Amino acid sequence: MATPTLSIFILSSLLILSSFSNAQTQPKAFTFPITKDDPTNQYYTTIQIGSKATTLNVGIDLGGNFLWFNSQEYFAAADSYRPILCGTKQCQIANGIGCIFCFLSPPVPGCTNNTCSDYSLNPFTGTQGYSGLGQDVLRVVSTRGAQYKVNNFPFQYSDPVLREALATPTAGLIALGRTRVSLPAQLSSAFKIREKFALCIPSSGSKGSMIIGETAYTKPFQQTSESALTTPLLRNPVSINGNEVIGNLTIQYFIGVKSIRVGETPLVLNETLLSINKRTGEGGTSIRTVRAYTSLHKSIYAALVDEFVKAAAAKNIKRVASVAPFGACFDSKTISSTEAGPDVPVIDLVLQSKSVYWRFYGWNTMVRAGEGVICLAFVEGQPNLSGPTTSIVVGGYQMENHLLEFDVAAEKLGFSRSLLLRDTSCDKFGAA
Numbered sequence: 001m002a003t004p005t006l007s008i009f010i011l012s013s014l015l016i017l018s019s020f021s022n023a024q025t026q027p028k029a030f031t032f033p034i035t036k037d038d039p040t041n042q043y044y045t046t047i048q049i050g051s052k053a054t055t056l057n058v059g060i061d062l063g064g065n066f067l068w069f070n071s072q073e074y075f076a077a078a079d080s081y082r083p084i085l086c087g088t089k090q091c092q093i094a095n096g097i098g099c100i101f102c103f104l105s106p107p108v109p110g111c112t113n114n115t116c117s118d119y120s121l122n123p124f125t126g127t128q129g130y131s132g133l134g135q136d137v138l139r140v141v142s143t144r145g146a147q148y149k150v151n152n153f154p155f156q157y158s159d160p161v162l163r164e165a166l167a168t169p170t171a172g173l174i175a176l177g178r179t180r181v182s183l184p185a186q187l188s189s190a191f192k193i194r195e196k197f198a199l200c201i202p203s204s205g206s207k208g209s210m211i212i213g214e215t216a217y218t219k220p221f222q223q224t225s226e227s228a229l230t231t232p233l234l235r236n237p238v239s240i241n242g243n244e245v246i247g248n249l250t251i252q253y254f255i256g257v258k259s260i261r262v263g264e265t266p267l268v269l270n271e272t273l274l275s276i277n278k279r280t281g282e283g284g285t286s287i288r289t290v291r292a293y294t295s296l297h298k299s300i301y302a303a304l305v306d307e308f309v310k311a312a313a314a315k316n317i318k319r320v321a322s323v324a325p326f327g328a329c330f331d332s333k334t335i336s337s338t339e340a341g342p343d344v345p346v347i348d349l350v351l352q353s354k355s356v357y358w359r360f361y362g363w364n365t366m367v368r369a370g371e372g373v374i375c376l377a378f379v380e381g382q383p384n385l386s387g388p389t390t391s392i393v394v395g396g397y398q399m400e401n402h403l404l405e406f407d408v409a410a411e412k413l414g415f416s417r418s419l420l421l422r423d424t425s426c427d428k429f430g431a432a
């Protein structure tokens with residue numbers, strides 16, 4: 001055993017060392033890879049969790065509440081897993097809605113006593129899983145390439161049933177939504193960084209990245225970010241998922257689409273559908289990585305297809321029989337190509353003013369649906385699985401190869417033009 005003087009000496013040098021290394025290495029931003037799973041059109045990242053640093057692929061849910069997964073590999077190595085107990089501050093932060101009593105000796109992830117609990121949601125099936133919340137160490141990598149630990153990262157170890165319809169390589173979903181237990185919120189509070197993240201979603205066969213925090217980007221992404229247009233991130237006052245109790249505000253990200261144009265022609269729409277009904281939560285426009293293609297309310301979809309088919313015909317593009325789930329398909333031989341994909345009329349989501357619009361070129365609006373057939377990559381919205389129906393849900397295909405910056409702290413979304421127009425793509429996105 002060391003003498004008292006020696007321990008004081010060791011302690012004070014440790015203090016000096018640790019404050020020194022903190023000053024040198026206080027991270028500003030973290031990076032996560034993004035891969036597209038082609039069979040399901042789902043986008044996922046890779047995390048390391050637990051004392052054994054179990055590596056898991058997890059789908060990216062922009063509007064999700066908290067991380068949830070089920071993994072035998074993690075289960076077998078989960079000696080640092082700790083439940084979030086009922087009535088604790090962490091339970092409050094997670095907005096847990098109940099308390100679970102489960103007795104196993106020793107306790108295991110998914111069955112611990114007196115545990116703060118909540119519903120997780122599988123947004124592909126609409127299935128919800130009610131179980132206890134826990135926490136474990138999450139390892140993250142800074143944009144400088146250094147590894148950091150986030151202690152007590154909250155998540156739900158879910159029932160395996162909840163994995164139904166998830167991409168085969170994935171074990172669950174990681175949440176980026178507007179909660180205090182989402183990945184951006186947790187990194188923001190653990191490292192005192194701004195709650196902000198950039199998403200650069202890849203097209204199939206390529207890689208993208210997500211950067212959480214504030215940092216300069218590599219060329220030409222820094223310029224792209226500086227010249228990006230911005231639009232307010234809106235709040236839907238009514239929960240979209242039946243079980244959310246986040247002050248009754250939805251945790252999904254909404255933007256204010258005011259009109260839709262095909263080429264220069266605005267669609268004639270029922271404008272009531274474009275705004276959020278503050279009483280019912282219906283209407284409005286959300287952005288979701290867990291939807292493959294942008295979906296539109298039936299009447300908006302019909303107006304888009306009508307106008308697009310007309311504008312395509314004016315370019316001598318030949319329409320062919322539709323291939324589900326798409327409502328407008330064309331003979332690919334009648335479409336020429338450009339740097340931004342098939343040469344078709346552009347589609348604009350017009351935001352707070354006529355000069356602020358999110359423009360989609362052929363690369364983001366047309367998808368191959370068979371030999372010689374390409375289709376308009378927008379679909380008719382299905383009635384809600386649970387909760388109110390959003391009129392426009394911007395899906396993953398439309399986000400691909402755009403730089404999207406969610407400045408949650410300032411409630412603003414920055415969106416770039418298609419990166420392909422700058423002769424680059426999301427696989428090159430990174431921190432300077």
Ligand SMILES: *[C@@H]1O[C@H](CO)[C@@H](O)[C@H](O)[C@H]1NC(C)=O
Pocket residue numbers: 101103113114
């Ligand atoms: C479970 O937790 C409750 C509440 O703290 C406690 O009353 C009970 O004795 C515990 N049961 C077991 C088996 O530990």
Ligand SMILES: *[C@@H]1O[C@H](CO)[C@@H](O)[C@H](O)[C@H]1NC(C)=O
Pocket residue numbers: 245247248
């Ligand atoms: C919010 O949700 C709670 C619990 O579901 C409910 O009792 C309350 O009336 C809601 N408040 C508003 C403003 O909708």
Ligand SMILES: *[C@@H]1O[C@H](CO)[C@@H](O)[C@H](O)[C@H]1NC(C)=O
Pocket residue numbers: 270271272273
């Ligand atoms: C427009 O949409 C709203 C909301 O769905 C609906 O109540 C209203 O009847 C619609 N108006 C017309 C003219 O279709």
Ligand SMILES: *[C@@H]1O[C@H](CO)[C@@H](O)[C@H](O)[C@H]1NC(C)=O
Pocket residue numbers: 383384385386387388389
């Ligand atoms: C959509 O959500 C509303 C409000 O929660 C509900 O009353 C309605 O039944 C749902 N519609 C469908 C088709 O599920």
